[in-house]
Amino acid sequence: MHRSWVDDEEPxxxxxxxxxxxxxxxxxxxxxxxTALKFLREKNRPDVALVLSDxxxxxxxxxxxxxxVRKEFPEVPVILFSGMGNQTESMDxxxxxxxxxxxxxxxxxxxxxSVESTIKKKKD
Numbered sequence: 001m002h003r004s005w006v007d008d009e010e011p012x013x014x015x016x017x018x019x020x021x022x023x024x025x026x027x028x029x030x031x032x033x034x035t036a037l038k039f040l041r042e043k044n045r046p047d048v049a050l051v052l053s054d055x056x057x058x059x060x061x062x063x064x065x066x067x068x069v070r071k072e073f074p075e076v077p078v079i080l081f082s083g084m085g086n087q088t089e090s091m092d093x094x095x096x097x098x099x100x101x102x103x104x105x106x107x108x109x110x111x112x113x114s115v116e117s118t119i120k121k122k123k124d
Contacts (some may be wrong), residue, residue, distance in 0.1 A: 003015055003020055003025050003026065003028075003048075003049060003050045003051075003052065003115065004027075004028050004029075004030065004036055004039070004040070004048055004050070004051045004052070005027055005029045005052050005053075005080055006020065006029075006030045006031075006032070006033055006035075006036045006051065006052065006053040006054065006055045006057070006062070006065065007029075007031070007053070007054040007057075008031055008032060008054065008056075008058070008111070009054070010031070010057060011029070012054070013029045014029075016052075016108075016111060017029050018067070019108050019111065019112075020111070020115070023112060023115075024063070025115070028048075032057060032059075032060065033053065033057055033060035033061065033062065033064065033065035034060050034097060036051065036053070036065065037060075037064075037065065037068055037069075037072075040069070040072070040073060040076075041072070048073070048076055049076070049077075049117055049122065050076065050077055050078075050079065050119065050122075051065070051069055051077070051078045051079070051094050052078075052079045052080075052081070052111075053065050053066070053079070053080055053081070054077065054080075054081055054082060054101065054117070055080050055081065055082035055084070055089065055093070056082055056083070056084055062080050062081075062082070062105070063080070063089075063092070063093065065078070066078050066080060066093065066096050066097060066098055067096060070081050070096065070097040073102065077099045077118050077121075077122060078097065078098050078099065079098065079099055079100040079101075079102065079115070080098045080100070080101050080102070081101070081102035081103070081104060081106060082101075082102075082103065082104060083103075083104035083105070089101075091102070099114075099118050099121070100114040100117075102114060111115045
């Protein structure tokens with residue numbers, strides 16, 4: 001099953017893709033929320049198990065991506081992360097349906113724990 005990673009910063013995408021692939025996951029990376037949505041819509045991707053997205057992106061930010069994924073693909077969980085986040089944004093993201101919200105800088109262990117717990121919940 002795919003894990004889709006959305007981040008407008010190429011070094012972050014590369015690092016986290018390499019890490020998730022090393023953990024045995026198949027990962028598709030996108031530089032924008034619009035590209036990720038196009039991928040989901042074109043393929044009607046039942047094999048996408050999870051979307052991980054940065055919050056701060058243009059022209060569509062991660063919170064907007066979260067809303068669109070929850071509406072169009074309610075079975076696909078979303079994890080958001082941000083380097084500029086705050087407690088209010090974290091709470092808003094969770095109210096909107098994000099399963100986790102990670103504040104940068106986060107460790108690869110944090111990513112692993114969030115991904116594994118989300119996939120486990122999805123299977124249950």
